[in-house]
Amino acid sequence: xxxxxxxxxxxxxxxxxxxxxxxxxxxxxxxxxxxxxxxxxxxxxxxxxxxxxxxxxxxxxxxxxxxxxxxxxxxxxxxxxxxxxxxxxxxxxxxxxxxxxxxxxxxxxxxxxxxxxxxxxxxxxxxxxxxxxxxxxxxxxxxxxxxxxxxxxxxxxxxxxxxxxxxxxxxxxxxxxxxxxxxxxxxxxxxxxxxxxxxxxxxxxxxxxxxxxxxxxxxxxxxxxxxxxxxxxxxxxxxxxxxxxxxxxxxxxxx
Amino acid sequence: xxxxxxxxxxxxxxxxxxxxxxxxxxxxxxxxxxxxxxxxxxxxxxxxxxxxxxxxxxxxxxxxxxxxxxxxxxxxxxxxxxxxxxxxxxxxxxxxxxxxxxxxxxxxxxxxxxxxxxxxxxxxxxxxxxxxxxxxxxxxxxxxxxxxxxxxxxxxxxxxxxxxxxxxxxxxxxxxxxxxxxxxxxxxxxxxxxxxxxxxxxxxxxxxxxxxxxxxxxxxxxxxxxxxxxxxxxxxxxxxxxxxxxxxxxxxxxxxxxxxxxxxxxxxxxxxxxxxxxxxxxxxxxxxxxxxxxxxxxxxxxxxxxxxxxxxxxxxxxxxxxxxxxxxxxxxxxx
Numbered sequence: 277x278x279x280x281x282x283x284x285x286x287x288x289x290x291x292x293x294x295x296x297x298x299x300x301x302x303x304x305x306x307x308x309x310x311x312x313x314x315x316x317x318x319x320x321x322x323x324x325x326x327x328x329x330x331x332x333x334x335x336x337x338x339x340x341x342x343x344x345x346x347x348x349x350x351x352x353x354x355x356x357x358x359x360x361x362x363x364x365x366x367x368x369x370x371x372x373x374x375x376x377x378x379x380x381x382x383x384x385x386x387x388x389x390x391x392x393x394x395x396x397x398x399x400x401x402x403x404x405x406x407x408x409x410x411x412x413x414x415x416x417x418x419x420x421x422x423x424x425x426x427x428x429x430x431x432x433x434x435x436x437x438x439x440x441x442x443x444x445x446x447x448x449x450x451x452x453x454x455x456x457x458x459x460x461x462x463x464x465x466x467x468x469x470x471x472x473x474x475x476x477x478x479x480x481x482x483x484x485x486x487x488x489x490x491x492x493x494x495x496x497x498x499x500x501x502x503x504x505x506x507x508x509x510x511x512x513x514x515x516x517x518x519x520x521x522x523x524x525x526x527x528x529x530x531x
Numbered sequence: 532x533x534x535x536x537x538x539x540x541x542x543x544x545x546x547x548x549x550x551x552x553x554x555x556x557x558x559x560x561x562x563x564x565x566x567x568x569x570x571x572x573x574x575x576x577x578x579x580x581x582x583x584x585x586x587x588x589x590x591x592x593x594x595x596x597x598x599x600x601x602x603x604x605x606x607x608x609x610x611x612x613x614x615x616x617x618x619x620x621x622x623x624x625x626x627x628x629x630x631x632x633x634x635x636x637x638x639x640x641x642x643x644x645x646x647x648x649x650x651x652x653x654x655x656x657x658x659x660x661x662x663x664x665x666x667x668x669x670x671x672x673x674x675x676x677x678x679x680x681x682x683x684x685x686x687x688x689x690x691x692x693x694x695x696x697x698x699x700x701x702x703x704x705x706x707x708x709x710x711x712x713x714x715x716x717x718x719x720x721x722x723x724x725x726x727x728x729x730x731x732x733x734x735x736x737x738x739x740x741x742x743x744x745x746x747x748x749x750x751x752x753x754x755x756x757x758x759x760x761x762x763x764x765x766x767x768x769x770x771x772x773x774x775x776x777x778x779x780x781x782x783x784x785x786x787x788x789x790x791x792x793x794x795x796x797x798x799x800x801x802x803x804x805x806x807x808x809x810x811x812x813x814x815x816x817x818x819x820x821x822x823x824x825x826x827x828x829x830x831x832x833x834x835x836x837x838x839x840x841x842x843x844x845x846x847x848x849x850x851x852x853x854x855x856x857x858x859x860x861x862x863x864x865x866x
Contacts, residue, residue, distance in 0.1 A: 327735060353737035361735075365726035369792075370721070371845050377718075378725040382737025384718050388746070391717035392710055398717060405718075423848045445737055 379444025556643030582811025596653030601773025604759025676770025796838030
């Protein structure tokens with residue numbers, strides 16, 4: 277079976293700046309994989325390439341064996357890559373429930389005519405979406421806040437709402453961009469359990485994270501980026517023991 | 532205040548029905564042709580402001596070119612009615628189609644632009660259309676305008692009395708409000724509001740941003756085109772001075788005054804801003820001053836417009852969920 281995600285020799289240049297060079301990676305179904313690296317290493321750029329926001333200068337991105345390089349973000353989202361953002365990008369003046377329902381957009385099909393004439397199909401689909409959205413909000417422990425505006429939620433809940441919204445697209449791969457950023461100890465702990473729960477549900481996750489404790493606890497494999505290059509890959513233990521990583525990323529003090 | 536809004540949210544349907552019944556009864560209670568004409572114009576502006584609110588309030592595209600499509604609709608209807616002698620129904624369909632085609636052409640080229648850039652382009656478009664209306668004398672008779680447009684009629688039935696025209700416009704405004712309400716409260720509505728909030732995130736959720744932008748742009752233009760056709764039949768005479776950017780601004784003011792992204796707000800805003808200038812005619816030359824002060828004060832007190840930050844759908848959901856949670860604690864109310 278082909279990998280859920282396969283990135284082959286991706287290079288991204290912005291003018292003279294080489295943000296990423298010759299990146300290769302793959303993710304198999306059911307895995308939880310992390311990307312780590314110092315600020316400016318190109319982690320978010322890689323996410324943007326995978327989800328179609330950037331078109332890579334060279335290289336190829338495949339989803340389940342299908343080449344999706346250069347396709348539009350909404351097409352890629354419908355094919356199965358869903359993401360969250362480093363700086364939370366919720367639909368702030370919409371309720372938590374509606375935020376999740378937007379996530380189902382690519383999986384529903386009510387058109388203009390159905391909407392205007394309130395066809396049975398529209399009513400059925402709406403009901404199903406509402407039920408599924410409430411289910412996802414329960415999973416992320418947000419059900420109590422389902423009618424609250426996204427902008428009125430506390431930070432940790434906003435992060436979780438973004439994950440619920442991404443899950444609503446029924447992704448083959450969930451990409452989380454710094455899900456624990458700015459969270460306190462307790463919120464990070466809760467998030468850890470939720471990501472582990474996602475694994476039990478069979479989701480495949482690729483995440484960028486700076487919180488090492490979080491990464492080491494939740495990821496099965498890691499990719500380490502530095503200055504746009506792939507420095508190392510392997511299990512958390514392997515990466516932790518890799519001298520190149522220690523030097524470039526964790527520093528030499530522990531030696 | 533909060534209780535009142537909750538009440539409205541919970542009984543929105545009943546309130547709408549009562550309002551419609553009152554509006555149907557209105558001409559039988561009030562026979563003054565002056566008042567009926569004001570109400571008719573008021574309905575037309577509600578229809579226009581609603582169509583604009585779909586575009587600006589729900590999708591988030593600020594446009595200063597809405598009057599261009601109103602004018603395109605009016606000219607289409609006027610030309611077809613005076614030259615081909617077709618009835619109002621056919622003219623309205625034609626007006627919707629022609630306005631739709633123009634919006635497709637403009638939208639296809641301009642909707643890649645964002646924010647103020649798009650606003651400037653629509654402003655320019657409005658001016659171009661006005662200049663065409665003014666200078667293509669072979670078609671539009673230029674500044675002379677098109678006189679002798681037949682009064683409203685439907686399949687040969689004359690509908691030219693004030694009461695009949697009132698009902699024609701009432702039907703149009705109700706239909707357009709229903710269409711817009713249905714769009715907003717559907718999968719398409721949540722998608723377009725998501726685009727307004729954050730178009731990149733919307734894309735990442737599988738929303739085809741460009742498709743919805745152009746779809747809403749066309750729908751909005753078609754509705755205002757029909758309003759233009761009505762206007763032509765109602766006033767019987769049109770000339771290019773009606774369809775200027777100043778008219779676009781007036782429409783935008785109505786939508787913002789009532790509240791962007793609120794259908795009840797738009798209805799209130801457009802009604803207030805058409806009726807108030809009439810009620811203060813006694814102020815004579817100070818009328819416009821008063822009108823200006825009113826808008827400035829409201830924008831200072833409530834920059835979101837009258838109902839701009841009131842979402843009746845969410846108020847209703849919250850009120851219902853509170854109610855569902857209550858009986859356990861209070862033992863429920865005997866009714």
